[in-house]
Every structure is written in structure tokens, then in C-alpha cells.
Amino acid sequence: MPIALQPLSVFETAARHGSFRLAADELGLTPSAVSHAITKLENNLGTRLFDRSLRQVKLSADGEVLYRHVAAGFVEIRRGLEEVSSRRARFLRLHAAPSFAALWLTPRLPAFLSSHPGMDIRITASTDYSRFAADEVDADIVNGTPLPGPVKAVPLGEEEVTVLCTPTLAASIASAADVMALPLINGDRNRVTWARWCESNGLPPPSxxxxxxxxxxxxxxxxxxxxxxxxESTRLAQREIAEGRLVAPLPGSAIRETLHSLVYPLIHAERPIIKAFEAWLLDELQIPAA
Structure with missing residues (x-):
């Protein structure tokens, strides 16, 4: 039975988001139009593709089977469109976690651009993860667990999160307990928290x-x-540490964890600028390529 591409596109978008509303936002439709297109496709196929409730929609068993094939098909379609679009061949639209972008990435970008002449990068930064909807960015450097989907996530290595302060304050720190007597600065979005650091060092959490x-x-x-x-992460504070403005008085109390990942849709995996940027990023971080 021939099926038009448009309802399959609606199905793929709704399945990828797990939401008719988010699919409608991406496609520029109303949620009722998305629901109608899905219902029509289900009627044509003679099977239920989604289990619906008041709060969410979830792929049925048949929906899971269809999504695997349809998603792969749209990956290939988008890849084909990408390959024939020479306009974007050397232009990277990158989204990044703000502090990683400001403290680590932008100081090193001149080296990337000088070693890749003709390539152009536009960077936006926020704490929201890109869902790569409406094709607004090509890649994202995220702080945290990447969102699920047809994407490739490249971990950017472990970072050392440790107590950091000026040499003057460090002179008064001989143990983890000494830290608690000093003014504590909290990063509200940090994944490695003061409470976790205190627990690992046998201390009660800060009040x-x-x-x-x-x-x-x-x-x-x-x-x-x-x-x-x-x-904080010594990777993000690398400049202040190198300049001697910050020191780590208790290096033995550090917590090591992979905090950042480079994420991009599978459809962009073969773009030369994506491959070049990924290789450069891993080289700068001294991480062996997979």
C-alpha cells in the first residue's frame, strides 16, 4: 500500500519527540492536525501506532517497528539533502553550555579557524539542550546527559572538580573541614554539588x-x-589556575566525572566540518578518537 511521505514525516516527528504538541511545534502545525494525520495513517495501515493517554503518547509495539524503519529512512533523506547543499559545507552552527563556551572554547577557536581556513562557526549559548528541531543548530556541547534521539554523543573526557580559591584563602585550609569555615560559593546548576563533595569527605552538607x-x-x-x-572544574578554571589566581588546596579530595559531551544528529555525521571540529576538539582535550 503506497503511503504519502507527509504523514510519515508527521509520524517520525511525533515518535521522536514522544509528543504530538512538540511535533506540531516543529512542523508548524496544530496538535489536532498532527493527531488527525496520525489517525489517518493508522487507519491506512490498519494498526494502532501510539498508545494515548491524557498526559502522554507512547509508541505501540507496531509503532516501534515502523519508527525504526521510518527514522532510518529520514536520516538517509536528510543526509542526501545535506550532501547536495554546498552552501553549508563549511559553516558550523554550534550551541554550547555557556561556561564551557566562554571559558574553554572561545579562547581556543582562533587555533581551530587558523588550521581550517575557510570554515565559519556561529556559536549560541544557553543551558537548554538543543533538540535539533527546525534544523536550528548543527551540533551542541552539553553539560549533562544528552537527550535521547537519533544523535551521536561524544563524551569529552573526565573533568576534575575540586575546591578552588585564592592562595590567600588556601593558606587557611589544611583539611576538608577547614573549607566549611570559609564562605562557600555555590553553582546552582553544577552536577557535582557541595553536598556530594561533603559526603565523599565525611562531612555534613552545608546549611x-x-x-x-x-x-x-x-x-x-x-x-x-x-x-x-x-x-568547580579545573578545565573551566584553567586560565585562573595557570595565572595563579586560583589554587586547589585539597587535590586529593577532587571528584572526577565526565561532564560535557559533543552531540549532533546522525544526519550530520559525515559533514566535513563536523568531522573536523570533532577531531580538533578531541585532540585539544587529548582524548583518543573512538
């Missing part, structure tokens, strides 16, 4: 903080100005 910020670059800047003690 309060001297200052709180929602961006690591503000936490690091505040600590470098001598206003308190931060718990």
Missing part, C-alpha cells in the same frame, strides 16, 4: 552558602576575586 550563581564562569570569577571558595 547555607555565602553566594549562589547559575553559571560556572561567575562562580570562578567570584572565587578568583577572593570572595569565597568554589567547587
Amino acid at each position: 547555607s552558602y555565602a553566594m549562589r550563581f547559575d553559571r560556572s564562569f561567575m562562580v570562578i570569577a567570584t572565587a578568583a576575586n577572593g570572595l569565597g571558595v568554589a567547587l
